[in-house]
Amino acid sequence: LSQRKTGLGGSLPALRAPRPSHGKSASAGSAAGRVVVHIDLDCFYAQVEMIRNPELRDKPLGVQQKYIVVTCNYEARKRGVKKMMSVKDAKDKCPQLVLVNGEDLTPYRETSYKVTELLGEFCPLVERLGFDENFVDITEIVEKRLNQLQQSGWSRVGVSGHVYNHQAVNLHDATHVRLVIGSQIAEELRGAIYTRLGLTGCAGVASNKFLSKLVSGTFKPNQQTLLLPESCQDLIRSLDHIQKVPGIGYKTTQRLEMLGVRNVCDLQAFPPAVLEKELGVSAAQRIQKLSYGEDDSPVTPSGPPQSFSDEDSFKKCSSEVEVKEKIEELLPNLVARIHRDGRQPHTIRLTIRQFSTDKWFSRESRQCALPPHLSQKFGKESSNIISPLVDILMKLFRKMIDVDVPFHLTLLSVCFSNLKDLPSSKKGSIGFYLKQMSPPSGSGKREVENVSQGEGSASWDQ
DNA sequence: TGGGGTTAT
């Protein structure tokens, strides 16, 4: 199986999203494609900070981690601040820039899951990509709308938002009609995210994940774009460099460039056999299909997280005592997060990054199974699990680093994974996001008070 | 460049 979750390629026919099999779907019938929406929140961390402190609303705002402005609001962008700019360059560009520290991801993580949960109220097929993006397969919802429309006599079928390339919609084309209905649903999803959580974002509507993601960025803050199949090639050819293809990263770009492949058209035309020899059959076929806009990877529900980690970077850490102190700083927060989740981790991992001039890349890690009695301890509070965990992590550290030889670390990270539900024993272990959905009808609780009008979630079923 | 995440090999 290639890439089921993160990647945009690869497919597994047996796990594919079910075809809309409703009897009355008329013309297009079994040939109907999917309708996928990609939702991408605008400068997410900055938005969260502006909600936490509304006085920041109309000021240029950057979110800082260490020496980097990792993201910023649009006021700051107008003044030339860019994502991942150094604090120094950002302040040069924009002396009035207000900076908030964003090294603690807790507020972003919590808000992020609220968005995913909200989307989950509309539709079960929601896949996260990072903290600020979600894919939603709305094929089934579109089918329902189509049936309702056929009964209530085709009233208002119009596009919501932009159409890529200003392509004309053909309402006699069943695929067009489905995608247009998809654009209306996308508008409602964005509306719900705004009225319930106070967050704005972009959406892209298309027939698969890859295209929905590509098209969502066409009109940038707080707008949405629909891609009709006839404009697919134009969208793809608008990518001037292959690394802008989601799914083609740094390493693959390097290899492709050695083969003389520079843009997407080069990749489309490249001999498949040669590509397979360079990248392997699986990756070659996947990215070449992507170059044509083909992607049959399903929207795979993310569910609760597969791992919990906490990391810190620094200029220098060069003694065992310092390492232990850093680890003791990281652990309490992490342990508390896992406790809140309710599941038990069975694997622990320590990751380090060693100083070096050119290879900023390489990290090393050692992991081991947690002793069962320690896994158990995550269920209950009070007892001190920190100390035994520190001991284990220091052993892992010594497996990587000979402490008798000088070392220079620039990052430490602790990760718990292999999470298992506890044997259905104690209280509210349902935890994270399988928790029950909104109570009966009526308006749910307001997370954000001041965001006024709009439909909450109207009548979605039936 | 940060502080996270995921899957494939």
Place this chain on the structure above:
DNA sequence: ATAACCC
């Protein structure tokens, strides 16, 4: 355990 990908 590492390597690749994503944000």
